[in-house]
Amino acid sequence: MEDNLLNNLPGTRDLLPDEISRWQLVEDSTRRIFAQYGFQEIRTPIFEATELFARGIGGDTDIVGKEMYTFEDQSGKSITLRPEATASVVRAYAQHTMYRGAGLTKLYYIGPMFRHEKKQKGRWRQFYQIGAEALGSDNPAIESEAIEMILQLLASMKVTTRLLINSVGDPNCRPRYVELLRQELRQHLPHLCEDCRRRSETNPLRILDCKVESCQPYIQRLPKITDHLCEECARHFRAFRDHLEEAGIGYEIVPRLVRGLDYYVRTAFEIVSGGLGAQNALVGGGRYDGLSEVLGGPHVQGFGFAMGLDRLVMILPEELCSGIAWRPEVFVAFLGDAAFRLALSIARALRGHGRSCYVEFSGGSLKSQLRLANKLRAQHVLIIGEDELAREKYQIRRMVDSTQWEITLPELIRYLQLRQP
Ligand code: AMP
Numbered sequence: 001m002e003d004n005l006l007n008n009l010p011g012t013r014d015l016l017p018d019e020i021s022r023w024q025l026v027e028d029s030t031r032r033i034f035a036q037y038g039f040q041e042i043r044t045p046i047f048e049a050t051e052l053f054a055r056g057i058g059g060d061t062d063i064v065g066k067e068m069y070t071f072e073d074q075s076g077k078s079i080t081l082r083p084e085a086t087a088s089v090v091r092a093y094a095q096h097t098m099y100r101g102a103g104l105t106k107l108y109y110i111g112p113m114f115r116h117e118k119k120q121k122g123r124w125r126q127f128y129q130i131g132a133e134a135l136g137s138d139n140p141a142i143e144s145e146a147i148e149m150i151l152q153l154l155a156s157m158k159v160t161t162r163l164l165i166n167s168v169g170d171p172n173c174r175p176r177y178v179e180l181l182r183q184e185l186r187q188h189l190p191h192l193c194e195d196c197r198r199r200s201e202t203n204p205l206r207i208l209d210c211k212v213e214s215c216q217p218y219i220q221r222l223p224k225i226t227d228h229l230c231e232e233c234a235r236h237f238r239a240f241r242d243h244l245e246e247a248g249i250g251y252e253i254v255p256r257l258v259r260g261l262d263y264y265v266r267t268a269f270e271i272v273s274g275g276l277g278a279q280n281a282l283v284g285g286g287r288y289d290g291l292s293e294v295l296g297g298p299h300v301q302g303f304g305f306a307m308g309l310d311r312l313v314m315i316l317p318e319e320l321c322s323g324i325a326w327r328p329e330v331f332v333a334f335l336g337d338a339a340f341r342l343a344l345s346i347a348r349a350l351r352g353h354g355r356s357c358y359v360e361f362s363g364g365s366l367k368s369q370l371r372l373a374n375k376l377r378a379q380h381v382l383i384i385g386e387d388e389l390a391r392e393k394y395q396i397r398r399m400v401d402s403t404q405w406e407i408t409l410p411e412l413i414r415y416l417q418l419r420q421p
Contacts, residue, residue, distance in 0.1 A: 011125025069083075185204060266286075268286035330382050
């Protein structure tokens with residue numbers, strides 16, 4: 001059956017003007033708060049060589065195994081729409097030798113990601129992430145600082161959250177733990193789901209992350225990685241928690257919180273929000289000191305996170321969103337051709353003074369123009385009729401209390417300037 005061309009594809013959506021002010025509110029606050037923490041914006045391409053993601057995210061993950069939008073371009077090269085941005089940011093950092101001279105590089109991005117996910121509430125196939133990466137430091141203080149920054153953003157959006165943390169060890173201590181896990185898992189294998197059974201061979205760590213209900217009692221009984229950290233990882237984890245505590249940030253240690261890839265080390269975290277239901281993860285992040293090398297770059301210590309912007313917008317409290325939608329300061333209503341020309345030139349003059357104006361080009365009766373002004377929630381309506389034309393004095397109506405008075409253009413400019421600093 002042919003697609004209806006007037007429908008967007010499943011898992012994608014149009015963000016319409018009514019909704020967009022919520023997105024802009026989050027994006028503007030992100031730029032302001034992240035700048036306070038010294039993070040600068042980076043914009044990488046939306047598509048990259050497939051291999052970058054295959055290596056950077058890992059072949060055994062759902063993302064690479066099932067969810068990538070991959071195609072061949074005209075030259076036969078395999079291209080993928082980015083399912084996440086960390087690999088791209090690390091690639092750009094290495095490609096532009098940003099490590100030269102800088103001890104620590106702090107970058108952030110805002111943009112769309114693409115994953116062919118099963119349809120589910122809170123999951124889209126084109127969704128948006130806000131993410132930050134701090135490259136070039138293994139200091140646990142940067143981890144706590146980056147978490148403080150994102151919590152600051154979420155608090156400014158009046159969203160309630162819980163911070164979940166864990167340490168996944170490093171190549172020094174993790175292999176021993178994984179071996180122990182494998183041994184323990186043997187006795188539970190018949191009770192576990194098919195994915196877990198397969199992962200017990202390929203990547204036992206990822207079993208800890210399994211969401212299947214019937215697996216949970218067995219996963220609960222598995223040894224905790226935090227009981228098997230080497231001295232250095234344990235020290236790092238302790239220092240990380242000390243920094244969180246000094247910043248007054250509450251946390252819960254969740255030993256099942258893991259990232260299955262070898263290049264993830266030590267700190268892993270998630271921020272969840274009750275308002276989201278089953279898909280309650282808002283932010284996921286961790287330390288990925290080995291990623292750059294996996295991509296063929298130099299050794300780079302890195303720590304970062306990604307937040308689901310769609311999910312945050314979904315739970316923004318109404319009190320925060322009322323009054324942020326766009327509305328014209330002045331709706332210029334006119335009657336007759338001559339007044340139309342004047343309306344355009346007055347709108348131009350007001351815009352020149354930084355005010356926002358709206359002229360309805362089709363004109364119509366005063367009543368219909370006032371109706372539209374109401375719909376747009378205009379703050380004022382300037383009325384230009386035949387009489388007013390000659391006198392260069394117009395009627396201005398303040399919509400909030402329907403007060404109406406006569407005003408000249410210079411007076412109007414002054415009035416608007418005085419109203420809003
Ligand atoms: P990840 O890159 O998978 O660690 O995801 C980081 C965050 O991005 C998650 O916690 C979600 O908030 C968000 N996210 C991931 N996948 C989706 C999706 N398909 N739709 C909407 N948000 C998503």
